[in-house]
Amino acid sequence: MSELGLANPELNKSMLDPRIKAFISLDAGLTRGFTVDSLEKIKIPALIIGAGIDIDDTDAKLESGYVQEFLPKSSSTYIIIPDAMHFSFIQICKSNALDILNQEKQDESIICKDGGYRARGEIHREVTDLIIGFLSKTFKK
Structure with a gap:
């Protein structure tokens, strides 16, 4: 571990930030780290x-499932959007984006593709509703 610099005690200290009261994760990657x-x-x-x-x-x-598995069930919500792909959560692509991306590098246009029957804007509306509902419930006054 020391060869990798992982024995550094600074890496083991608490990273708790009391300003953060809740969090939202949109199809996170590399979470098994x-x-x-x-x-x-x-x-x-x-x-x-x-x-x-x-x-x-x-x-x-x-x-996302790995993260959810180890969070407290009483304070966490796990939702899968069946027709979303990893890039469905980023901005809506411009009309000529597929051509531009494919000129840059083959298969780069995947960032503008979604997985199912709905347009990205519809997926964004669902995500927005989920987030607003979560935040409203979490921070109700």
Whole structure:
């Protein structure tokens, strides 16, 4: 561990920030880099949203699902949007984006594709409603 610099005590100190009262994750990737211990220590409300359509190695069960598995069930919500892909959560692409992206590099246009029967804007509306509902419930006065 010391060869990797992981024995540094600074890396093991608490990263708790009392200003953060809740968090939302939109189809996070590389989450298996979080330790089970660190995830189990998260005590704030969480909304974890995953994409139902897997591209490459971004299977929601292995990414968002991994995070959800170790968060407190009483304060976290896990939702899969069946027809969303990983990139469905970013901005809506311009009308000529597919051509531009494919000129840059083959298969780059995947960032403008969604997985199912709905347009990206409709997926965004669903995500917006989920987030507003979560925040309203979490911070109700």
